[in-house]
Amino acid sequence: MPRHWLIKTDPDTYDIEDLERDGTTEWWGVRNYLARNYMRDEMEPGDEVLFYHSSTPVTGVYGLARVAGAAHPDSKQFQEGHPYEDRDSDPEDPTWWCVDLQHVQTFPGPVTRDAMKAEPGLADMKVLQRGVRHSILPVTSDQFRIVCRMGRPAG
DNA sequence: GCCAACGTTGGC
């Protein structure tokens, strides 16, 4: 059964418009072990993703994406001089893994953090909890469905 | 820009 996820991004770095333009992108640059483990060990092709903008005046879910393939080593960790190069990572046993994300839909308008906080069905959503700052978080299918409904065009 | 909360690092 496909699982559901929420992935945060700083829209100044990469936003839903970039994903829509690119179609599919390698989600490189995650340097946190829990997030790495989610991508490497638990995400499967076809898993559905809420694409969340953080560190912006209007934080929230701006659209949907899909896990496009199996996890693979993060290409930047071995790229000399790259800001995300990790010289301690062994090419035979890479430290950092990631998945590719495929654009599914850009919402007509964001499902804002405020709107999500006001929705009783999302009361337990991890991204809304104080102090939770992982860039990748599991989402229940109920939570996913509710956010999709909130983001769907009116009518 | 502030600062709480967290993950990571490194001294011991």
Next chain:
DNA sequence: GCCAACGTTGGC
């Protein structure tokens, strides 16, 4: 292996 110090995240 503990834990204080540090750097970063990210909401506000």
